[in-house]
Amino acid sequence: MIGRFAVFALPLALALGACTLTGGGVENGGLSAGVEPSLRAAAAAAESGRDYQGAAQHLSTLYQNRPTDSGLAIALARNLRYSGQGQAAADLMQSHLARSGREALTLLELGKDYLAADRASLAIKMLEEARILAPDNWDIHSTLGVALDSQGRAAEAQSAYARALEITPDNAAVLNNLGLSQALAGQLDAGLATLSRAADLPAATAQVRQNLALLTALKGDGDGAERMARRDLSAEQARINIETLRALAASAR
DSSP: OGGGGGGTTSOOOOOOOOOOOOOTTEETTEEOTTHHHHHHHHHHHHHHTTOHHHHHHHHHHHHHHOTTOHHHHHHHHHHHHHTTOHHHHHHHHHHHHHHHOOOHHHHHHHHHHHHHTTOHHHHHHHHHHHHHHOTTOHHHHHHHHHHHHHTTOHHHHHHHHHHHHHHSTTOHHHHHHHHHHHHHTTOHHHHHHHHHHHHTSTTOOHHHHHHHHHHHHHTTOHHHHHHHHHHHSOHHHHHHHHHHHHHHHHHHO
């Protein structure tokens, strides 16, 4: 668990087979009036249910019919990325950018895709370009921070998170990233304080709380880490995590 700090609110490391692009529902080169809304609803339901490959299949059909639709391109790339196909998502977004121009949100998605494909240098390049185009987009700054952290550039990363928090104060996702960055940079007390603040927010996710449990264990508080670990996990998951957390706490002490 300690080696997996790269949870950083981006799904970065799954490995599934390539998504098959399908053309079902196409009539005379386009989707019928009744098919497109149904495909959009099916894609949304699949993504909500974490069936990312299913969502990508529906979205690929829609995107083939509307290849200049940036919203569809981003949604398709996002679901490819979530299903572990970061490079396929990056290839898709590169092709889309060549056709549709360089917009901030498409560059942001491409940056996330490159991160998922372990190509952080390219991610940073895309995200810096996106930041110029949309300086008030907090997600661009936060994702740039993740990319910089992955390159060991902690001071620059934390500056990016600080800018994101100026735009969206008390954003649990940004605070999560900042807290992990601080801990990775050896600022464990600061990281604990930041993650505690994030975990107290209504929008905090289970991942935020599990990251807080990890840092609590690294501080040597095995009991506190165990209490946090049990909040969101099944009994079996909690058992496995607690064994790791207790070992970390014992080592820290």
